[in-house]
Amino acid sequence: xxxxxxxxxxxxxxxxxxxxxxxxxxxxxxxxxxxxxxxxxxxxxxxxxxxxxxxxxxxxxxxxxxxxxxxxxxxxxxxxxxxxxxxxxxxxxxxxxxxxxxxxxxxxxxxxxxxxxxxxxxxxxxxxxxxxxxxxxxxxxxxxxxxxxxxxxxxxxxxxxxxxxxxxxxxxxxxxxxxxxxxxxxxxxxxxxxxxxxxxxxxxxxxxxxxxxxxxxxxxxxxxxxxxxxxxxxxxxxxxxxxxxxxxxxxxxxxxxxxxxxxxxxxxxxxxxxxxxxxxxx
Amino acid sequence: xxxxxxxxxxxxxxxxxxxxxxxxxxxxxxxxxxxxxxxxxxxxxxxxxxxxxxxxxxxxxxxxxxxxxxxxxxxxxxxxxxxxxxxxxxxxxxxxxxxxxxxxxxxxxxxxxxxxxxxxxxxxxxxxxxxxxxxxxxxxxxxxxxxxxxxxxxxxxxxxxxxxxxxxxxxxxxxxxxxxxxxxxxxxxxxxxxxxxxxxxxxxxxxxxxxxxxxxxxxxxxxxxxxxxxxxxxxxxxxxxxxxxxxxxxxxxxx
Numbered sequence: 286x287x288x289x290x291x292x293x294x295x296x297x298x299x300x301x302x303x304x305x306x307x308x309x310x311x312x313x314x315x316x317x318x319x320x321x322x323x324x325x326x327x328x329x330x331x332x333x334x335x336x337x338x339x340x341x342x343x344x345x346x347x348x349x350x351x352x353x354x355x356x357x358x359x360x361x362x363x364x365x366x367x368x369x370x371x372x373x374x375x376x377x378x379x380x381x382x383x384x385x386x387x388x389x390x391x392x393x394x395x396x397x398x399x400x401x402x403x404x405x406x407x408x409x410x411x412x413x414x415x416x417x418x419x420x421x422x423x424x425x426x427x428x429x430x431x432x433x434x435x436x437x438x439x440x441x442x443x444x445x446x447x448x449x450x451x452x453x454x455x456x457x458x459x460x461x462x463x464x465x466x467x468x469x470x471x472x473x474x475x476x477x478x479x480x481x482x483x484x485x486x487x488x489x490x491x492x493x494x495x496x497x498x499x500x501x502x503x504x505x506x507x508x509x510x511x512x513x514x515x516x517x518x519x520x521x522x523x524x525x526x527x528x529x530x531x532x533x534x535x536x537x538x539x540x541x542x543x544x545x546x547x548x549x550x551x552x553x554x555x556x557x558x559x560x561x562x563x564x565x566x567x
Numbered sequence: 568x569x570x571x572x573x574x575x576x577x578x579x580x581x582x583x584x585x586x587x588x589x590x591x592x593x594x595x596x597x598x599x600x601x602x603x604x605x606x607x608x609x610x611x612x613x614x615x616x617x618x619x620x621x622x623x624x625x626x627x628x629x630x631x632x633x634x635x636x637x638x639x640x641x642x643x644x645x646x647x648x649x650x651x652x653x654x655x656x657x658x659x660x661x662x663x664x665x666x667x668x669x670x671x672x673x674x675x676x677x678x679x680x681x682x683x684x685x686x687x688x689x690x691x692x693x694x695x696x697x698x699x700x701x702x703x704x705x706x707x708x709x710x711x712x713x714x715x716x717x718x719x720x721x722x723x724x725x726x727x728x729x730x731x732x733x734x735x736x737x738x739x740x741x742x743x744x745x746x747x748x749x750x751x752x753x754x755x756x757x758x759x760x761x762x763x764x765x766x767x768x769x770x771x772x773x774x775x776x777x778x779x780x781x782x783x784x785x786x787x788x789x790x791x792x793x794x795x796x797x798x799x800x801x802x803x804x805x806x807x808x809x810x811x812x813x814x815x816x817x818x819x820x821x822x
Contacts, residue, residue: 342681343677343678343679343681344681345677345681345682345683345684346674346677346678346681346683346684349683349684426665429664430663430664433661433664434656434658434661435661435662435663435664437623437656437661438656438660438661438662438663439663440623440649441621441623441649441652441653441654441656441724442649442674442675442678442723442724442727443646443649443650443675443678443679443727444674444675444678445646449678
């Protein structure tokens with residue numbers, strides 16, 4: 286059982302010092318950033334390890350929690366993601382298709398939409414919606430549970446807080462971002478075509494979809510799955526890290542929530558950047 | 568003499584490694600069937616001591632053994648070990664606020680036996696009845712008064728049938744009726760409760776007042792920065808010349 290004991294070691298890292306002389310402002314900031322990064326990475330690895338090692342444990346209890354998180358971060362966000370997909374379809378897909386057609390470059394419609402909507406905006410928008418609508422509230426929930434001593438109560442009952450609280454959120458967010466991304470892409474393309482059609486685009490729906498299908502490579506599908514999974518898991522881990530990894534007071538939960546949103550936005554953009562060489566090489 | 572469950576060897580407990588210990592140099596052993604009442608003034612370190620004895624906090628110094636061994640770490644034995652120790656926290660017992668009282672009580676059973684929560688709820692019905700929580704079972708913890716919340720926390724700790732139960736300040740915030748129910752339950756636990764198959768449960772309680780526990784407690788201890796002191800039976804406590812004990816008794820009389 287790695288989580289229960291490892292959880293303490295992550296918390297204990299807060300109190301470790303290097304025993305060096307008092308650093309200057311820049312050095313202390315750099316060391317602070319390094320410590321935070323080290324703690325976060327350690328927490329992430331412990332949580333992922335606990336998910337693997339304890340995958341068969343208490344499934345009757347953890348399974349429904351996973352389903353609940355998937356529903357909370359997935360179907361319940363379908364309206365807002367559908368709205369964003371439709372808006373993007375009208376604002377970008379429809380106008381781009383019409384514009385490219387008017388300059389005689391309709392052969393670029395497929396590659397452009399695949400690059401912008403399927404590879405980039407789909408996963409990013411879905412990940413950010415999950416973060417904003419569910420991630421932020423989850424930090425508050427977990428932070429309150431930590432501040433009110435519920436995490437210690439779980440430990441006292443022999444329930445690994447990482448297994449019980451973190452695993453459902455990470456799995457739920459991972460699956461939900463993947464599903465929402467697919468939904469977002471479909472809505473964006475359909476509404477985009479509908480908008481372009483109303484503007485008099487002389488392309489059939491089959492030809493429009495055919496353009497996109499031709500621009501898609503087989504590698505797009507596994508990479509899209511991996512990217513959405515990484516976005517979801519990263520968001521879930523950051524949310525749980527800020528919520529329960531360290532002792533927190535009730536008045537500090539607001540700051541932790543803001544920190545979570547900032548970390549996730551920057552982190553998702555950096556992760557997104559890591560995929561660009563893969564798309565270019567493959 | 569029965570086998571020791573918890574043994575303290577020169578243990579100091581406190582909240583911070585950088586500050587002075589709240590209770591220094593504790594040599595203490597809790598044996599099977601004991602019913603210890605740890606008393607002391609406010610902020611004397613009773614809660615910290617109980618959490619340390621329950622293995623939820625590391626001591627500042629010294630060694631603690633449970634059933635003759637240090638706390639296991641990092642494997643399934645740690646979970647099995649943890650299930651043998653029950654802990655009821657102070658305040659409102661740290662119930663899970665997103666669950667009803669009944670779900671709070673059923674959760675540990677559902678988790679460790681890998682059964683659905685609904686099945687565990689059926690199993691804990693006798694426990695809910697034994698703790699007089701039938702009318703509160705469907706309520707959320709935020710809607711309970713403090714005394715009922717503490718009874719629910721005791722029931723939750725009993726759900727796994729631990730071998731030793733630590734209860735931090737059982738009467739905190741309870742009205743006289745709830746205090747009487749709680750005292751009767753703890754008395755039954757010490758003598759042998761049907762939920763535990765009639766086996767007397769080893770208990771360690773912390774209490775700011777001594778008097779309510781004279782009839783139930785079998786051993787007593789005073790936690791204080793000046794030094795840990797134990798009393799083998801109620802008579803020794805009652806006849807003690809210890810100034811802290813006198814002070815605590817006189818405070819009870821004032822109340």
